[in-house]
Amino acid sequence: MPEQTTHRETLLDAAQGLMLSKGFPATKVDEICKAAGVTKGSFYYHFESKDDLARALIDHYFNRLTKAFEGEPWMAFEDPAERVYALLDAVIGVMKGPLLKHGCLLGSFALDLSETHPDIRRAIDERFAKLVGVIEPHLRAALKKKPKQSGINAKALSSQFLAVLQGAIVLSKASGDHAQLAASMRCYKEMVRAVLESN
Amino acid sequence: MPEQTTHRETLLDAAQGLMLSKGFPATKVDEICKAAGVTKGSFYYHFESKDDLARALIDHYFNRLTKAFEGEPWMAFEDPAERVYALLDAVIGVMKGPLLKHGCLLGSFALDLSETHPDIRRAIDERFAKLVGVIEPHLRAALKKKPKQSGINAKALSSQFLAVLQGAIVLSKASGDHAQLAASMRCYKEMVRAVLESN
DNA sequence: TGTACTATACCGACCAGTTGGTATGCCAGA
DNA sequence: TCTGGCATACCAACTGGTCGGTATAGTACA
The missing domain is CATH 1.10.357.10 (Tetracycline Repressor, domain 2)
Structure with a gap:
């Protein structure tokens, strides 16, 4: 696998930062996307759901x-x-x-x-x-x-x-x-x- | 002060139980009211907001x-x-x-x-x-x-x-x-x- | 021309908070 | 003792914004 070519890693990092400070339920998907500089469509291309993101x-x-x-x-x-x-x-x-x-x-x-x-x-x-x-x-x-x-x-x-x-x-x-x-x-x-x- | 004649304590107890298991952000006001057998109007009579409940x-x-x-x-x-x-x-x-x-x-x-x-x-x-x-x-x-x-x-x-x-x-x-x-x-x-x- | 991915607009359910109202108890005045 | 005003406690229906998730139309590149 080469370096991150996709937004997946970016989304994971953004979610990690937000959830470390506020926890999972208080962190909104839109917020993660904004922090990652990525659109929602991209989020749901990489993850089935918010829960799926948690597992990842x-x-x-x-x-x-x-x-x-x-x-x-x-x-x-x-x-x-x-x-x-x-x-x-x-x-x-x-x-x-x-x-x-x-x-x-x-x-x-x-x-x-x-x-x-x-x-x-x-x-x-x-x-x-x-x-x-x-x-x-x-x-x-x-x-x-x-x-x-x-x-x-x-x-x-x-x-x-x-x-x-x-x-x-x-x-x-x-x-x-x-x-x-x-x-x-x-x-x-x-x-x-x-x-x-x-x- | 006499015994609890109001729903305040009931709401606090219900919220405590729910939030102990799921945390604050995942616990919904409606859910607390339902668990306490109390209506939402009553909730907002006793507490200014959900955050106010947290402080209480x-x-x-x-x-x-x-x-x-x-x-x-x-x-x-x-x-x-x-x-x-x-x-x-x-x-x-x-x-x-x-x-x-x-x-x-x-x-x-x-x-x-x-x-x-x-x-x-x-x-x-x-x-x-x-x-x-x-x-x-x-x-x-x-x-x-x-x-x-x-x-x-x-x-x-x-x-x-x-x-x-x-x-x-x-x-x-x-x-x-x-x-x-x-x-x-x-x-x-x-x-x-x-x-x-x-x- | 197909594959891998991104962007935008949108939906329906949900949820914090509001509104307008009722029941009850209490106290003051006649 | 009746009455009217007022505060407390509570209720059911509603509102408007939010949020997880979707539909669809794209683009970059092999």
Whole structure:
């Protein structure tokens, strides 16, 4: 596939920006078209419906998100705990970029559409599982190296990572202060450190 | 003030239920009225506009939330750490009730309305600060009793509490599994324990 | 000349908000 | 005790703009 020759990508990007700030239901198709500099006919050539766009956006957004982590050198560390810390630092870096700074499309869709759009709920759940799956093996390995086991397991701790990420977005939106995002993730990192170093 | 003789409360409750599941923009005024068994004229007698209802709902919801914690015996403990653990257990209890099980109105509004409704954003931010303020002094006291100080302060740790709460809701909506809610909060509790017991 | 795509005008359902009205309770004056 | 004025609470029908989606007539290029 060559570079984007069509308006499809433009529409996806425009929709992503608008929906990150207002959510899916409040974002109107006409508005997306205007922002993309594209007409409505073109929109409905590329997408069956507004819901269809939502499904496409989940893919689009998730791909960009994973791409943002490619090339990050966090995997290089020998020690699993160090890998986890480096990964969290990489996340903090991505939080400053356009993909997370103004919200997370997956989280926003989860709140707005989960109960009315079962297929979308499932799509989001899958992507969430993949995100959690990135950090989980390293946390598990780090926990195994611990002398004393606490009541915390790798699965809960890695889900917690995503929960903190999503919650941090909610708080930063409410406060209007993007710095809160990184602060929450740093706090999670320190708490993980406390868990891994407790003995 | 006597018992509710008007439809105002009924409308607020109906709107709360609908908006917890679909969010504000997707919930239609007609729908609220139908759910409340009330006509539209009555709605616009009690509320100036749909946005006005949102503002009233923030109050309504927050009051119910704080009321749900009244009578909880977590303040009784001498040890500040024990107070924190008991408070978190109380939160886990409230998470099973109707106020949090299907979402949090403040979080949902924060994502959907923060960027378009500055006054609502501010109202939510205030309530969030109050919620964080409930746990913060006890965490601070517990941290002071610690032998060695880590890089974690009471402010960050108490904000983290709210972030985990909000994030847990996003995850539970995506998974369709309400049990995730309590699991996240229990994980936070154990992580706090690790922080407080690390030496 | 066909394929891939774009532009414009339009439709019908929907939806926030309005209007004009009714029922009820309360209080003042005769 | 009747009466009339007034405020509160509520209702049903309506309005005008909005929004998701469509129909159709194109254009650029192979």
